Structure formats: structure tokens, C-alpha cells
Amino acid sequence: MSTSDAATELGRLLAIMARLRDPQGGCPWDLEQDFSTIAPYTIEEAYEVADAIDRGDLDDLCDELGDLLLQVVFHAQMAQEQGAFAFADVARSINDKMVRRHPHIFADASAGDAAEVLRNWEAIKGEERAAKGETDGSALAGISRGLPEWQRAMKLQSRAAKVGFDWPGPLPVLDKAAEELQELREEFERGDVAANKTRLQEELGDLLFVCANLARHADLDLGAALRGANHKFERRFRAMEARAGExxxxxxxxxxxxQEALWQHAKADETAS
Structure with missing residues (x-):
């Protein structure tokens, strides 16, 4: 598809969205939506893109990327209706940002490898925050609170690591995970779970935070790891249901x-195949 074809199809999508949001004869469901009601769909579509990538399904990826693009168009249309900004402003903003943050491509800066590109990227982001009048000088400044918490945990840890506050490798993190797991066990052993819920939640959070750190040290995608575990559980559970049905x-x-025997059968069948 040529650039002109892409522009034509994007224009068509913008026109479709405007029609759906037309107060005179638009879609009742689309007209009822606002930023807060659409936001969960935006997040869901992003995860469905990731799922299609995990499965290596490029046809589905094309479809899911379209769904995700619709979310951007939907938000932009609602903003335009309020006189805040339009889709062109969204595109202009990201175009300008990409040029600004790649001076080694679009200006006279240099970057020898991907690591240097990332360092320059973070430095430019800091300059952008300063230009906006943001005064937070912390190494953790600018990490969005809207991220999934596991992803935010990894970003917090990565930023801290940039100033040297980090474990030397994955094995000490495993030791820390074992320590946190023991502390969680001790809280459960106190007895009254309902009365001790606050402490249990805190200790569970510590354990999950360390697990995120372990994934970062091993250069593993924590989201992909959890998605894989979910897929594995679903696959085996469905196999259990099928065997019971037989x-x-x-x-x-x-x-x-x-049930446990059926689970072990499902595991053995996977190993055999």
C-alpha cells in the first residue's frame, strides 16, 4: 500500500468516526462514550495486539492494530468536539517528538549503539520536562502512574539502576525473592487472614516487586511470561474438562x-507431544 493509499484510508476512518459521533443521527452507543469509558477499551486493545504478536498471527495482528488505531481516532474525535485538539494535532505531536528524540538521525548528533540511543532519549525527555516547568529532579520523574503496576515496577527499578541502585545480578534477586516469600508465609501463619489483610497485601506486593526485578535482570518480558502462564493454565484446564467429559x-x-490427576495427565500429554 502506498503512502497515498494510507492517507486515504486514514481519512476514511476519521470520517467514519465523525459520523458515528454526529449528534444528528450518529450511533447511540458511540455518542454516550467519553474519555473515561473508552480508556479501558484502549488498554484492552493494546493487550490484544501483544497477544497476536505472541501467537505469531500476522493476520490477527493487522486486525488488532486497526482496533487500536480506532481507539486513537475515537479519543481524538472526542477532544476535537471539546475544542481541545484534533487527530492532526496528535500526529503532529508524535512526529515532532520522534524527530526531536532522534537527533542522531534528523540532526548532527551521533549514537554508536542502541544503549547510547536510550541514554540520549532519556536525557531529551528530561529536557522536555524541564521546558514544561516540571521541577521534579528525581531519577524516577516522569514515570506514568497509568501504567500496569508490573510495568511501572520495572520502570522504577530500571531508573534506579541507572544511578547504581541495583542488585549485581539475578541470583541475589532470587535470594531476595525467597526472603520475601518466607515473610509472606509467616504472615499467613499468624492465622486470621481477614484481620491481617493489610500486612498480607504489603508482603505480597514486596514479593511481586522482587519478581519484576528478577525479570528485568534476566532481560525477560514479565508481561509475556504472565501471558504464557495464563495460556498454559487455560490450555491444561480445558484439557482436564475434555478428559472428564470423556x-x-x-x-x-x-x-x-x-482433578489433580487430570491436571497431571494434561501436563504429561503436553510433554509427550
Missing amino acids: DGKRLAELDLDA
């Missing part, structure tokens, strides 16, 4: 020992 039973009719 015996004319529903999984809920079986006791835990019988």
Missing part, C-alpha cells in the same frame, strides 16, 4: 485428588 462427568463433580 468419562461422562463434569469437572465440578470430581474431588480435588481426581
Whole structure:
């Protein structure tokens, strides 16, 4: 597809969105939406893009990227209706930002490798925040609070690591994870879970934070790791249901020992295949 074709299709999408939001004859559902009601769909579509990438399904990726683009167009249309900004402003903003943050491409700066590109990127972001009058000089400044918490944890840790506050490698992080797990166990062993919920939540948070740190040290994608675990659980659980059905039973009719046996069968079938 040529650049002109892309511009034509984007213009068509913008026109469709404007029609859907037309107070005179637009779609009732679309007209009821605002930024806060659309935001969850925006997040969901981004995850569906990631899922299509994980599965290596390029046809589905094309479809999901379209859904994600629609979210940008939807937000821009609502902003335009309020006189705040339009889609062209969104595109101009990211165009200007990409040129500004790649001076080694669009200006006379140099960057020898990807690591240097990232250092320059962070430095330019700091200059941009200063130009906006932001006074937070912390190494943690500018990390969005709107990120999924696991992703924010990794960004916080990465920023701290840039000033030397970091573990020397993954093995000490594993030791710390074992320590946090023991502390969580001790809180559970105190007995009354309901009365001790605040402490349990705090200790669980510490453990998850260390797990995020472990993923960062091992250069692993924590989101992809969790998605993989979810897919594995779903696959095996469905296999359990199917095997139980072959015996004319529903999984809920079986006791835990019988269910565990089906789980082990599902694991063994995966290993064999």
C-alpha cells in the first residue's frame, strides 16, 4: 500500500468516526462514550495486539492494530468536539517528538549503539520536562502512574539502576525473592487472614516487586511470561474438562485428588507431544 493509499484510508476512518459521533443521527452507543469509558477499551486493545504478536498471527495482528488505531481516532474525535485538539494535532505531536528524540538521525548528533540511543532519549525527555516547568529532579520523574503496576515496577527499578541502585545480578534477586516469600508465609501463619489483610497485601506486593526485578535482570518480558502462564493454565484446564467429559462427568463433580490427576495427565500429554 502506498503512502497515498494510507492517507486515504486514514481519512476514511476519521470520517467514519465523525459520523458515528454526529449528534444528528450518529450511533447511540458511540455518542454516550467519553474519555473515561473508552480508556479501558484502549488498554484492552493494546493487550490484544501483544497477544497476536505472541501467537505469531500476522493476520490477527493487522486486525488488532486497526482496533487500536480506532481507539486513537475515537479519543481524538472526542477532544476535537471539546475544542481541545484534533487527530492532526496528535500526529503532529508524535512526529515532532520522534524527530526531536532522534537527533542522531534528523540532526548532527551521533549514537554508536542502541544503549547510547536510550541514554540520549532519556536525557531529551528530561529536557522536555524541564521546558514544561516540571521541577521534579528525581531519577524516577516522569514515570506514568497509568501504567500496569508490573510495568511501572520495572520502570522504577530500571531508573534506579541507572544511578547504581541495583542488585549485581539475578541470583541475589532470587535470594531476595525467597526472603520475601518466607515473610509472606509467616504472615499467613499468624492465622486470621481477614484481620491481617493489610500486612498480607504489603508482603505480597514486596514479593511481586522482587519478581519484576528478577525479570528485568534476566532481560525477560514479565508481561509475556504472565501471558504464557495464563495460556498454559487455560490450555491444561480445558484439557482436564475434555478428559472428564470423556468419562461422562463434569469437572465440578470430581474431588480435588481426581482433578489433580487430570491436571497431571494434561501436563504429561503436553510433554509427550
